[in-house]
Amino acid sequence: MNKIAVAGCFSFLCLGTLSAQEVSHFSFDLGAGFTTPVGNTGTYLDEGWNVQGGVGYNFSNYIGVMGQLDFNSMGMNGTALGTSGFPGGYIHVFSATVDPIVHLTPRSHFDLYAIGGGGLYHWYQQFSAPSGLVTNSFSGNFPLDIPNSGDAYSVNKPGWNAGMGVALGTKWHGKVFAEARYVHIFLNNGERADYVPVTFGFRW
Secondary structure, three states: OHHHHHHHHHHHHHHHHHHHHOOOOOOEEEEEEEEOOOOOOHHHEEEEEEEEEEEEEEOOOEEEEEEEEEEEEEEHHHHHHHHHOOEEEEEEEEEEEEEEEEEEEOOOEEEEEEEEEEEEEEEEEEOOOOOOOOOOOOOOOEEEEOOOOOOEEEEEEEEEEEEEEEEEOOOOOEEEEEEEEEEEEEHHOOOEEEEEEOOOEEEE
16 A cells, blocks of 8 residues: 555656656747837827847746847828928837736647736937927827937837737747737827737747
């Protein structure tokens, strides 16, 4: 009886060890896609593009955390330019965030996951040419004071993101993924900027 109990405990420990070895603790990803401004932000900005990269750590098959750098670029549309007096312009947003990730189907080749977090967002706006001193608001009453074409406006603000994604396994033990997130940035005077980057890439 004791031998059976010892054998059972040994088998349990072996299974636990094998399960733990299935987790690849180190993770990284690279991706690119398109970005859609939403809400009031969508009134003034055109659809753009994004690139992202990150490294992370998996605590288990289900839970991990990613440190990510993202870059989003969007152009100003006719509504924004018509009220500003400038003929062209664009918005760049560079962000550094910490994003927990929860794998809902970790043992499947089809990995459904939720991801989201927060961090610092660097908002940069540039007009292509001047038409005099302009004080304008286009992304939620965001103030501009740009006297000539060489000037730009930038600010660092906190923000958060949340979304869902799917990843499909490959023969290289990594996964190709597609994900969409909602991004919210806290701008000046209680205003906000909102956009949705949709990204396709590879995650190890």
